Amino acid sequence: MSSEKPPIPAASNFIRGIIDRDLAQSxxxxxHWAGSPGDAAHHAAGNADPAKIRTRFPPEPNGYLHIGHxxxxxxxxxxxxxxNGVCHMRFDDTNPEKEEQEYVDSITEMVxxxxxxxxxxxxxxxxxxxxYFDFMCRAAEALISAGLAFVDEQTADEMRITRGTLxxxxxxxxxxxxxxxxxxxxxxxxxxxxxxxxxxxxxxKIDMASPNINMRDPAIYRIKRAHHHNTGDxxxxxxxxxxAHPLExxxxxxxHSICTxxxxxxxxFYDWVLERLANAGLLAHPLPKQYEFARLNLTYVVLSxxxxxxxxxxxxxxxxxxPRLPTLAGARRRGYSPEGFRLxxxxxxxxxxxxxxxxxxxxxxxxxxxxxxxxRRIAVLDPIKLVIDNYPADQSEDxxxxxxxxxxxxxxxxxxxxxxLWIEREDFMEVPSKGFFRLTVGATVRLRYGYVVKCTGVxxxxxxxxxxxxCEYLPDTKSGTAGADAIKVKGNIHWVSTSHxxxxxxxxxxxxxxxxxxxxGKHEDGRDKDFLxxxxxxxxxxxxxxxxxxxxxxxxxDSFQFERHGYFVADRKDSVAGKxxxxxxxxLRDAWQx
RNA sequence: UGGGGAGUCGCCAAGCUGGUUAAGGCACUGGGUUUUGAUCCCAGCAUCCGAAGGUUCGAGUCCUUCCUCCUCAGCCA
Numbered sequence: 001m002s003s004e005k006p007p008i009p010a011a012s013n014f015i016r017g018i019i020d021r022d023l024a025q026s027x028x029x030x031x032h033w034a035g036s037p038g039d040a041a042h043h044a045a046g047n048a049d050p051a052k053i054r055t056r057f058p059p060e061p062n063g064y065l066h067i068g069h070x071x072x073x074x075x076x077x078x079x080x081x082x083x084n085g086v087c088h089m090r091f092d093d094t095n096p097e098k099e100e101q102e103y104v105d106s107i108t109e110m111v112x113x114x115x116x117x118x119x120x121x122x123x124x125x126x127x128x129x130x131x132y133f134d135f136m137c138r139a140a141e142a143l144i145s146a147g148l149a150f151v152d153e154q155t156a157d158e159m160r161i162t163r164g165t166l167x168x169x170x171x172x173x174x175x176x177x178x179x180x181x182x183x184x185x186x187x188x189x190x191x192x193x194x195x196x197x198x199x200x201x202x203x204x205k206i207d208m209a210s211p212n213i214n215m216r217d218p219a220i221y222r223i224k225r226a227h228h229h230n231t232g233d234x235x236x237x238x239x240x241x242x243x244a245h246p247l248e249x250x251x252x253x254x255x256h257s258i259c260t261x262x263x264x265x266x267x268x269f270y271d272w273v274l275e276r277l278a279n280a281g282l283l284a285h286p287l288p289k290q291y292e293f294a295r296l297n298l299t300y301v302v303l304s305x306x307x308x309x310x311x312x313x314x315x316x317x318x319x320x321x322x323p324r325l326p327t328l329a330g331a332r333r334r335g336y337s338p339e340g341f342r343l344x345x346x347x348x349x350x351x352x353x354x355x356x357x358x359x360x361x362x363x364x365x366x367x368x369x370x371x372x373x374x375x376r377r378i379a380v381l382d383p384i385k386l387v388i389d390n391y392p393a394d395q396s397e398d399x400x401x402x403x404x405x406x407x408x409x410x411x412x413x414x415x416x417x418x419x420x421l422w423i424e425r426e427d428f429m430e431v432p433s434k435g436f437f438r439l440t441v442g443a444t445v446r447l448r449y450g451y452v453v454k455c456t457g458v459x460x461x462x463x464x465x466x467x468x469x470x471c472e473y474l475p476d477t478k479s480g481t482a483g484a485d486a487i488k489v490k491g492n493i494h495w496v497s498t499s500h501x502x503x504x505x506x507x508x509x510x511x512x513x514x515x516x517x518x519x520x521g522k523h524e525d526g527r528d529k530d531f532l533x534x535x536x537x538x539x540x541x542x543x544x545x546x547x548x549x550x551x552x553x554x555x556x557x558d559s560f561q562f563e564r565h566g567y568f569v570a571d572r573k574d575s576v577a578g579k580x581x582x583x584x585x586x587x588l589r590d591a592w593q594x
Numbered sequence: 595u596g597g598g599g600a601g602u603c604g605c606c607a608a609g610c611u612g613g614u615u616a617a618g619g620c621a622c623u624g625g626g627u628u629u630u631g632a633u634c635c636c637a638g639c640a641u642c643c644g645a646a647g648g649u650u651c652g653a654g655u656c657c658u659u660c661c662u663c664c665u666c667a668g669c670c671a
Binding site: 011012013017020021058059060062092094095097098152155156159160163164165166167168169170197198200201203210211212213214215216219221222223224238240241242245261262263264265266267268292294299346347348349350351352353354355356357358360361364367368371372376405406435437438446447448449450479480484485489490491492493494561563564565566588589590591592593 | 595596597598599600601604605606607608609610617618619620621628629630631632633634663664665666667668669670671
């Protein structure tokens with residue numbers, strides 16, 4: 001944290017523009033907040049809201065969070081914190097058939113992991129839509145009483161047919177003009193469990209000829225006998241998202257309700273519900289406003305819930321926290337950092353234009369944050385033996401390696417040098433390619449933090465593979481000593497002493513898909529591609545590497561830079577005391593390989 | 595063919611109610627520093643804003659027409 005750069009002012013975006021305008025015009029200044037969610041009367045009894053704005057992150061607890069959610073989380077919580085407001089953590093749990101406690105636990109854990117919380121102004125702001133079911137029912141009755149909703153007994157199929165099409169108006173339901181009293185009595189009967197699942201729904205009465213299909217008398221309550229993770233078996237009717245969401249926002253005093261583009265068509269209904277209920281006296285002005293931004297698309301990644309489920313269920317990955325998966329749980333295991341995600345969110349911005357972010361942007365954000373935080377260590381991933389012929393066989397000596405080149409205050413550690421070392425196989429080339437400046441017979445390189453050595457020859461096996469590289473060291477060139485730089489070398493390779501190293505399992509992860517747009521386009525024979533066809537079969541392989549001894553006792557989730565390789569994290573699940581397993585988070589940039 | 599959106603450099607993305615040379619980041623290119631071919635530093639990188647007309651002293655910003663893409667017909671969210 002010591003070499004923190006000055007904070008970059010948050011980039012301007014259209015939502016900040018809206019908030020700036022609202023603040024300048026005091027659009028929301030008259031709001032009262034009673035300290036807990038509630039209707040107009042409840043809040044009227046409270047004080048002026050100390051929060052300048054209220055946003056919310058409203059996941060349905062029916063799956064695991066992924067990188068796309070991280071964008072929304074950073075947006076909503078980030079805005080709240082920048083503008084001296086609050087972001088409510090709210091579970092949008094209106095469909096009990098799909099929702100489970102396991103998901104609410106995992107979601108809260110990951111939001112906090114990303115660095116956000118919901119305590120503000122002395123209060124926790126963790127809410128459940130299901131806690132508003134009583135109010136939602138009362139609001140439904142208010143709509144019925146105002147002649148704005150009716151109980152429809154058409155089947156789902158009939159409703160679909162009478163809804164019309166994109167270009168043709170729908171037809172009114174035969175039940176549309178029921179007397180108010182009958183609607184009220186039927187709705188209460190629905191609620192009391194006197195009607196079968198699916199036998200009737202409560203519908204808003206708007207306009208079956210609306211060019212916006214969402215305004216053609218949308219369903220707002222359905223009968224569904226299902227156990228709810230929060231309310232148990234209390235209810236047998238549940239509100240639809242489109243009706244419930246504006247109420248959740250209003251009851252919580254949300255000022256800016258930010259969602260993704262596909263809800264744009266829904267906004268007229270969002271406003272319709274709120275305005276009618278304000279007229280009925282249940283809700284107070286100013287009402288929440290919905291704004292929409294473009295969801296994240298990332299190259300080489302799939303983010304749709306359906307596809308992620310398929311990857312897990314068909315066992316293409318090991319589980320929801322497989323380090324190759326773009327779930328937050330997977331990314332955390334992979335070693336991706338919360339800081340990196342926040343940087344990523346800032347960097348990609350927020351707009352309404354559909355866009356594909358290049359995956360390298362995310363990787364670079366991780367490199368950038370990890371470069372700052374991760375201590376350096378030495379690991380030889382693909383070992384070949386290097387023998388220093390003029391070094392005594394029974395000798396070893398201390399070499400000193402800084403733990404972090406940018407943070408001298410983190411000190412140095414000692415590494416043992418001896419006659420036999422492991423070096424990286426690719427650091428030796430018998431026939432060097434153009435521009436190669438590491439080891440080759442006759443060449444001189446520095447053993448990082450040690451001596452300059454000159455390559456003298458190799459040993460080979462029967463198949464002509466190099467098995468051992470020989471060299472001689474130049475005694476006056478030890479790092480840190482006076483004459484160390486007398487001999488200039490371009491190459492600088494890492495190493496670990498064979499008698500001061502240990503063998504460790506490392507999982508070398510790579511991108512899960514080999515195509516930037518998995519599943520898009522066609523095969524050569526003209527068939528449509530499936531996203532599974534683009535899976536990269538080499539996205540994970542395990543190696544046994546030679547690591548410096550200090551890498552033996554590390555804590556799960558500790559991240560390191562293995563010098564000249566990349567960032568690696570001790571797996572949080574499979575590491576045990578004294579025997580860590582490392583996951584490759586991301587490689588270092590490599591201008592040479594290009 | 596209806597409704598709702600979006601189109602500014604390879605990828606993102608600022609550009610308020612029209613006003614000198616169209617921010618910034620990533621990528622890329624060149625140079626410097628460097629015991630990580632990493633990091634870091636410096637420089638370069640859209641006469642042009644989906645297209646064509648028009649209004650104006652002046653337009654990415656206003657008007658007209660056109661093109662492309664996304665999205666909506668769950669008792670899902």
